[in-house]
Amino acid sequence: MSDLFSQESADKERIDYLRKELNHHNFLYYIKDAPEISDREFDALLEELHKLEDANPQFFDPNSPTQRVGGGLTKKFKTVKHSFPMLSLSNSYSRTEIEAWVARAYKSLGDQKVFFVCELKYDGAAVSLRYENGVLVRATTRGDGKSGDDITINVRTIRTVPLQLKGDYPEIFEIRGEIFMPKPSFVTLNESRKAAGLDLFANPRNAAAGSLKLQDSKEVANRRLESFTYSVVSDADIADSHYASLELATSWGFHTPLLYDNYVQRVSSVDDVMQFIEYWNEHRHDLPFEIDGVVIKVDDVYQQKELGYTAKSPRWAIAYKFAAEEAQTILNDIRFQVGRTGAVTPVAELEAVALAGTTVRRASLHNADQIARLDLRIGDTVRVEKGGDIIPKVTGVVHELRPVNSKPFEYIQNCPECQAPLVRPEGEVVHYCPAEFTCPPQRIGKVQHFISRKALDIDGIGSETVKQLFQAGLVTGIADLYKLRVEDLLPLERMAQKSADNLIQGIEASKTQPFERVLFGLGIRHVGETVAQKLVAAFSSIDRLMEASIEDMLLVDEIGEIIAKSVFDFLKRDDAQILISALRDAGLNFERTDSGGDLLMSQVFQGKSFVVSGVFTRFDRDGIKEFIQKNSGKIVGSISSKTDYVVAGENMGPAKLEKAQKLGVRIISENELIQMVEQQ
Numbered sequence: 063m064s065d066l067f068s069q070e071s072a073d074k075e076r077i078d079y080l081r082k083e084l085n086h087h088n089f090l091y092y093i094k095d096a097p098e099i100s101d102r103e104f105d106a107l108l109e110e111l112h113k114l115e116d117a118n119p120q121f122f123d124p125n126s127p128t129q130r131v132g133g134g135l136t137k138k139f140k141t142v143k144h145s146f147p148m149l150s151l152s153n154s155y156s157r158t159e160i161e162a163w164v165a166r167a168y169k170s171l172g173d174q175k176v177f178f179v180c181e182l183k184y185d186g187a188a189v190s191l192r193y194e195n196g197v198l199v200r201a202t203t204r205g206d207g208k209s210g211d212d213i214t215i216n217v218r219t220i221r222t223v224p225l226q227l228k229g230d231y232p233e234i235f236e237i238r239g240e241i242f243m244p245k246p247s248f249v250t251l252n253e254s255r256k257a258a259g260l261d262l263f264a265n266p267r268n269a270a271a272g273s274l275k276l277q278d279s280k281e282v283a284n285r286r287l288e289s290f291t292y293s294v295v296s297d298a299d300i301a302d303s304h305y306a307s308l309e310l311a312t313s314w315g316f317h318t319p320l321l322y323d324n325y326v327q328r329v330s331s332v333d334d335v336m337q338f339i340e341y342w343n344e345h346r347h348d349l350p351f352e353i354d355g356v357v358i359k360v361d362d363v364y365q366q367k368e369l370g371y372t373a374k375s376p377r378w379a380i381a382y383k384f385a386a387e388e389a390q391t392i393l394n395d396i397r398f399q400v401g402r403t404g405a406v407t408p409v410a411e412l413e414a415v416a417l418a419g420t421t422v423r424r425a426s427l428h429n430a431d432q433i434a435r436l437d438l439r440i441g442d443t444v445r446v447e448k449g450g451d452i453i454p455k456v457t458g459v460v461h462e463l464r465p466v467n468s469k470p471f472e473y474i475q476n477c478p479e480c481q482a483p484l485v486r487p488e489g490e491v492v493h494y495c496p497a498e499f500t501c502p503p504q505r506i507g508k509v510q511h512f513i514s515r516k517a518l519d520i521d522g523i524g525s526e527t528v529k530q531l532f533q534a535g536l537v538t539g540i541a542d543l544y545k546l547r548v549e550d551l552l553p554l555e556r557m558a559q560k561s562a563d564n565l566i567q568g569i570e571a572s573k574t575q576p577f578e579r580v581l582f583g584l585g586i587r588h589v590g591e592t593v594a595q596k597l598v599a600a601f602s603s604i605d606r607l608m609e610a611s612i613e614d615m616l617l618v619d620e621i622g623e624i625i626a627k628s629v630f631d632f633l634k635r636d637d638a639q640i641l642i643s644a645l646r647d648a649g650l651n652f653e654r655t656d657s658g659g660d661l662l663m664s665q666v667f668q669g670k671s672f673v674v675s676g677v678f679t680r681f682d683r684d685g686i687k688e689f690i691q692k693n694s695g696k697i698v699g700s701i702s703s704k705t706d707y708v709v710a711g712e713n714m715g716p717a718k719l720e721k722a723q724k725l726g727v728r729i730i731s732e733n734e735l736i737q738m739v740e741q742q
């Protein structure tokens with residue numbers, strides 16, 4: 063009996079010794095980065111401890127170094143109230159805002175000397191760690207700031223979180239910090255997830271937050287998370303200044319930023335604060351972990367108390383966030399869209415990421431050149447930017463996060479919709495699907511373009527109806543529109559007698575549209591509204607246009623080689639000729655019809671710019687613009703000193719009128735405008 067007892071006490075003594083030794087070496091290895099024993103020696107000690115603990119379950123301690131590897135499971139995390147609320151900091155984005163914050167502090171503190179501590183803002187998950195008698199008793203997520211989830215079992219596996227403190231620590235206190243996933247761990251994690259066919263994490267922050275909520279702590283241990291602790295919270299007075307409390311925390315064995323040369327700086331001026339911010343804004347990508355800004359705190363604890371808190375955050379601290387219009391996320395795939403002209407547009411499929419207040423899942427990639435220039439690869443972590451436009455764009459690759467086995471992206475060679483081999487015309491950056499009349503999105507797109515307001519402007523039919531007509535097999539191309547009958551339409555969903563009648567009437571009315579609209583409606587690549595007008599002005603009928611050579615077309619103002627070749631090639635195609643003759647048979651205009659003879663094409667407005675404003679009696683809004691353009695004038699949107707004429711209709715805005723008068727721009731009526739052409 064006494065033998066057994068002495069064996070047990072000897073074991074206990076050895077267990078205590080091993081735990082202390084292992085904690086010490088863990089500290090040297092993970093926190094000080096200065097190991098004194100080899101990995102093998104460390105493992106041998108750990109193995110011995112494991113055996114002794116197994117033989118003596120009565121000495122189990124959740125903070126034993128053997129518990130670092132995890133093993134405990136959590137079904138549901140317990141919600142725990144924070145002893146001290148976990149407030150968030152107010153954010154700032156500019157020097158002006160920092161200056162204003164500093165000015166407010168100076169004002170409240172009178173003529174006291176103020177020091178500021180600048181620190182990095184780690185991009186991870188905030189935690190609160192509670193220590194009692196030098197032992198970690200609880201780790202809690204921020205949650206809503208008042209209470210969070212108890213994730214102690216998972217946090218124990220993080221090597222830079224001390225389980226047993228050393229030195230002269232307070233009996234009870236909490237310390238706040240950030241758990242994050244270093245960039246290399248993030249890359250390894252995503253690579254193994256990809257190999258296993260699992261969803262990828264968009265960024266290290268999501269990966270860290272996700273890991274902390276895993277149910278299996280053994281899995282958390284494999285995630286290689288790390289921590290920084292940066293703020294001691296206690297009822298007791300710990301130190302006179304924030305900086306001094308960081309020094310103390312470091313001495314108790316915490317992984318604090320003070321262990322690094324330049325992660326923390328105590329300064330006394332706005333200029334110094336800005337210097338710290340600017341340095342890290344520039345060098346943040348050199349860090350082995352991600353930061354999203356800098357935190358600035360008033361150093362003196364008594365000054366902190368004087369400044370106090372708002373409802374949401376301390377007045378003595380502020381976060382400076384680096385430009386937020388850029389985000390990093392994973393490029394999951396590159397897909398291709400085929401437009402109505404056959405132009406192929408690559409689109410980046412991204413892991414969802416928050417960017418400038420929205421969730422971004424896709425971004426424009428423009429063309430093959432851009433993909434090659436950026437050397438984008440599937441699985442890359444990419445930088446995504448959102449400028450003034452709505453569509454975000456990919457601006458670069460984070461090379462240090464590139465998976466090891468990634469391959470350069472090979473641009474597609476065949477149309478993703480119809481498999482036709484793609485072509486890339488000389489001098490152009492875009493790839494096209496040449497199957498204009500068979501490729502489904504091109505066929506539908508062409509009809510949608512044909513009916514659109516600036517083309518044939520067919521009433522009673524919209525883009526969705528076009529899709530419906532294709533699905534029902536009633537339409538396979540533009541010419542089929544003119545074969546539709548009311549009774550064909552009635553069986554369609556949401557198509558009542560009245561809408562069917564409208565649709566047919568709209569199609570009928572399109573036969574009176576002028577040739578330039580028909581030409582534009584054909585959807586010839588590079589032929590916009592203006593080009594169509596120029597071509598019709600120069601070649602009064604489709605027959606003359608079909609006879610024209612590329613050289614003939616080049617003589618026309620504003621028609622360059624790319625346009626001329628595109629028109630020429632189109633008109634030579636069999637399928638295009640079949641379409642044109644079908645439309646001709648249906649009764650569409652393929653000759654210039656100069657309405658009433660009084661709207662003669664002329665050069666009378668050559669070099670003159672016009673602003674059109676108000677309501678007119680002889681023209682509708684587009685009509686008057688068309689009239690000016692047909693006579694070689696230029697329409698501009700707003701009045702400036704360079705404007706030659708303002709054509710004023712009824713109800714012209716008084717502000718516009720005043721501006722025109724002030725700048726001495728000539729104001730004319732629509733009748734004067736017509737007279738100018740007629741007098742010519």
Ligand SMILES: [Zn+2]
Binds near residue numbers: 400478479480482495
């Ligand atoms: Zn195609």
